[in-house]
Amino acid sequence: MGFSDSGINFCNRSISDDVWVRYLFFPGKNIMKNNFNKICNLFYNQFIAINGGLKLKMCSNRQLKVCVAGLGEVGLPTALYIKRKGFEVWGYDISNIAVQRAKKNGIKARNNLCEVPFADIYIICVSTGLKNKKPDMSPIYDVCNKIAEIGKPKLISIESTVVPGTCKKVYEIFEEKVHLVHVPHRYWSRDPIHYGVRQMRIIGGINNESLEMGLQFYEDELEIPLHVVSSIEIAELCKIAENAYRYVQIAFAEELKMICDELKLDFNEVRKACNTKWNIEILEARDGIKGHCLPKDIRYLVSLTNFNNLLRGAIIADQIFQEQLRKKKSNP
Ligand SMILES: NC(=O)c1ccc[n+]([C@@H]2O[C@H](COP(=O)([O-])OP(=O)(O)OC[C@H]3O[C@@H](n4cnc5c(N)ncnc54)[C@H](O)[C@@H]3O)[C@@H](O)[C@H]2O)c1
Numbered sequence: 298m299g300f301s302d303s304g305i306n307f308c309n310r311s312i313s314d315d316v317w318v319r320y321l322f323f324p325g326k327n328i329m330k331n332n333f334n335k336i337c338n339l340f341y342n343q344f345i346a347i348n349g350g351l352k353l354k355m356c357s358n359r360q361l362k363v364c365v366a367g368l369g370e371v372g373l374p375t376a377l378y379i380k381r382k383g384f385e386v387w388g389y390d391i392s393n394i395a396v397q398r399a400k401k402n403g404i405k406a407r408n409n410l411c412e413v414p415f416a417d418i419y420i421i422c423v424s425t426g427l428k429n430k431k432p433d434m435s436p437i438y439d440v441c442n443k444i445a446e447i448g449k450p451k452l453i454s455i456e457s458t459v460v461p462g463t464c465k466k467v468y469e470i471f472e473e474k475v476h477l478v479h480v481p482h483r484y485w486s487r488d489p490i491h492y493g494v495r496q497m498r499i500i501g502g503i504n505n506e507s508l509e510m511g512l513q514f515y516e517d518e519l520e521i522p523l524h525v526v527s528s529i530e531i532a533e534l535c536k537i538a539e540n541a542y543r544y545v546q547i548a549f550a551e552e553l554k555m556i557c558d559e560l561k562l563d564f565n566e567v568r569k570a571c572n573t574k575w576n577i578e579i580l581e582a583r584d585g586i587k588g589h590c591l592p593k594d595i596r597y598l599v600s601l602t603n604f605n606n607l608l609r610g611a612i613i614a615d616q617i618f619q620e621q622l623r624k625k626k627s628n629p
Contacts, residue, residue: 359383359518364416366440367457368395368406371484372422375456376404378494379420382519387413389440390423410443417451418514419444422482425457425593432460432597441470452476452510458540458590460597461533468503477503478511479529480521481536497522501532540594541608547586548611551618554582585619 361384365376368390376399380386388399388406399406407413423436437457444450453475455464464479471477480500485492500515500523502508508525515521526532550568557564568579586592595612599605 361385361417361451362387362414363418363420364389364413365404365420365422366390366410366444367421367423367436368392368399368404369422369424370486371456371482372420373399373402373404374484374489375420375422375482375494377402379519380404384518387416389413410440411447415448415450419450419453421453421455421457423457425459427593427596430596432600434459434463434466437463437467438470441467445470449475452478452507452514454511454514455479456482458482458536458594458597459533460537460601461530464501464503464529464533476507476510477529478507479532480511480515480523481532483536483539495519495521497524499524499526499532499535501526501529503529537594537597540591541598544586544591544595544615545607545611546580547582547591548614548618550580550582551585552614553579555614555618555621582618585622586615 363379363384364387365372366389368388376386376388388404389410390396396406396408426433468477554564571577599608
């Protein structure tokens with residue numbers, strides 16, 4: 298069977314009763330990469346990219362054991378969601394408080410990884426932060442070293458926010474003998490119904506087989522919509538770029554508010570008037586950029602290269618804005 302007008306050959310073969318796989322092969326390997334990605338994205342919930350072709354498959358994996366490492370703001374809802382989907386789920390966290398909270402919510406959890414039965418899939422949701430103003434990925438390496446000591450699982454998914462290059466190092470911890478994907482979280486705790494575990498996310502694999510397995514787990518089993526990117530490093534960069542972009546947008550509003558205050562002009566009026574233009578959307582200037590993720594992730598982006606002037610400027614703008622707010626509060 299073939300699609301004569303597109304030049305794509307199609308074959309269908311049964312692998313087993315519960316696993317069936319269909320391959321779409323391109324006749325040559327010289328297909329333009331961006332066309333290939335376009336096709337992958339178009340059919341992202343039906344086909345996955347593998348070995349220069351497209352593969353369509355279904356497979357039920359719910360008998361697999363899943364361990365979520367890091368049971369905090371993101372990890373616990375993730376574990377609960379995967380459990381609701383019918384998997385046997387275990388949790389691991391170094392914090393006793395996190396373990397107790399998970400248990401209260403119905404997740405079997407331990408603070409010693411050796412007490413958790415070896416799992417087929419490990420989802421890494423541990424905290425990542427800054428140490429001496431530099432990205433600190435040590436919790437990721439710590440938990441991955443511990444997993445590697447007990448075995449090589451079928452799949453590891455890093456959901457924590459990481460700097461580009463982190464997943465490659467994790468791959469090396471497993472001597473490049475594991476399937477590895479990065480599916481960074483976009484969790485927003487204020488509205489987990491719309492922006493929780495099951496929202497559109499980016500996925501990148503360390504290789505095609507990993508991507509295949511990741512898509513099978515996240516899309517087919519967890520029904521999480523995914524946007525596939527061509528490498529794990531792109532997935533890593535996208536996450537911190539998203540948050541840095543948001544940071545810069547807020548910092549712009551804050552700086553414009555300070556300009557307006559100095560000129561004794563009404564910021565809200567300026568903002569609303571500007572926003573009547575079709576491509577402008579100036580945000581509100583509220584109480585400074587709070588929370589954990591935006592301030593951390595813009596600093597991750599700053600740390601990567603010297604192309605960071607705008608980013609550093611945004612950080613300074615927010616610092617000055619918050620300082621002015623504090624002064625106004627103490628001396629109204
Ligand atoms: N919270 C959010 O809204 C959000 C959104 C998107 C991305 N993220 C990212 O997800 C990751 C987790 O964020 P969070 O908000 O859930 O953090 P959190 O602090 O709420 O939870 C992290 C958990 O990891 C545990 N942990 C830390 N080091 C560990 C280790 N070495 N071994 C085992 N457990 C360890 C901590 O005890 C904690 O319970 C971070 O990378 C964060 O940037 C968070």
